[in-house]
Amino acid sequence: MANFNIDAKQNMTYDAIVIGSGISGGWAAKELCENGLKTLVLERGRLVEHVKDYPTMNLDPWDMELRGGISPELQKKHYKGGRSGFIGETNEHFHANDLENPYTEVKPFMWVRAHQMGGRSILWGKQCYRWSDLDFEANAKDGHGVDWPIRYKDIEPWYTYVEKFAGISGESLGLSHLPDSHFLPAMELNCVEKHVKGRLEKEYPGRHLIIGRVAHLTEPLNGRGKCQYRNRCDRGCPYGAYFSSNAVTLPAANATGNLTIRPFSIVQSIIYDEEKGKAIGVRIIDAETNEVMEYFARIIFCNASALSSTQILLNSTSGRFPNGLGNDSGELGHNLMDHTYRIGAMGVVDGFEDQYFKGRRPNGIYIPRYVNLDEKTRSDKFVRGFGFQGGGGRSGWGAGANLENFGGDFKDSLMKPGPWEFFITGFAECLPYHDNKVYLNKDVLDKWGQPTLSIDCEWKENEKALNKQIREDAKEMLERVGLKDIVDFDNQHEPGYGIHEMGTARMGRDPKTSVLNGTNQVHACKNVFVTDGACMTSSSCVNPSLTYMALTARAAHHAVTELKKFNL
Known part of the structure; x- marks a missing residue:
């Protein structure tokens, strides 16, 4: 990769080290580099250059041997992540090898990983919603988990900051519990979605159906092209139309001249200096040579993804931290959360036979949370809430x-679109439970001889009650808006299917009950920051990545300020 500096010499000292190059790692690199810090990004996997390394971006189904399916040989390589249904011939090269990177399911948990430059930012669903004080105050109000050390006002300007650079398209609603973003023009609902919207909002005053708020450009921004409605996003976008580290933040970091990326760098541990009382560097294993190397820096950002960052912290032991770096509270590895997923309903919409839609819009509809917002909408069946995603098509x-069937008539029939259909599926909030946890398994080692994770996590009664309500509400709503042949469903997936794993190194006000403070610093080692999903104290019911971006930018600017004051 000639355009990026990958000349990371052994034992070299930097101003900052960023572990991971995905959604939050890319933001950390950009902000630290743009503030003048010589920054080393350590990436576990290979380099992926924007456009150059998107081999399937323009392939049609007939260009591929299996028409996009996955071979039995590759199924073995992805024997865990493949359960998601998201891995195929078009994107397999962006997913981690489960054989080389095993983990133990104490209870069923699907962990989807992507080990390359850009991480899962190449693969994510790109739905972007702000949190509100309904989310940041939830733990304190209902007594589940610990109180967030921040509120919406603390992160609101950082939402705006990252949105203006990333590019979020959507429409404003003016809802206090789902704050509006800084939006590019919204994508358009199709005719059936508009029809369902009209009926739904008439039948259910206070409920809304909107186009998804999504990190896709609907107009050019900062040299990136707008979305072409190809819906081939998980192959890599040659136009840079959706947000990824590869297309957006890492090039910005590289433009400063302050960025060094080291691929094939498996972080074994963070090095803690007992005398200095802080971290001084990172110890890695070269994935290609197995050589152990050390790199040093004044500050370290952990952005390897929620469970991987926690795995690194757990493996970073010392006399001061015998149970993992920053684990004075004993909460490191605990309070794992995800969103429940694939519960809802679908049905057929009569009419509109003379209408169709243009392109393959990479976005759907969203129905924001409408329960447990206030006393009027309070449920006595569960705490927290859920929202719906979905869409209509033919x-x-x-x-x-x-x-x-066979023959000419059958072939002719294939050229005629079928009936319009519409579906919704719920995403419900998971509470932070201490006994939903991960821990190091020293009996199961990865390809490089390192301890792996055991994951012990399950849905509990509150999540099951939420799922029951999602299914009932989905069916009822589709019935009342006039759909027919309605089928309601609950695929009863285990945690992990939402691919929104959060928690395990949570923020909090009290070092006795949390790992990180209000600016994402490890309580007892303040030059180590964790700003990926591991830092989350609760899970809300909306997609979390926009919040990771905002928290990362906020923490990076705090780190720079503290460095200038010689406090780190």
């Missing part, structure tokens, strides 16, 4: 794939 020629 079945095409693919509907004939499993039919036994």
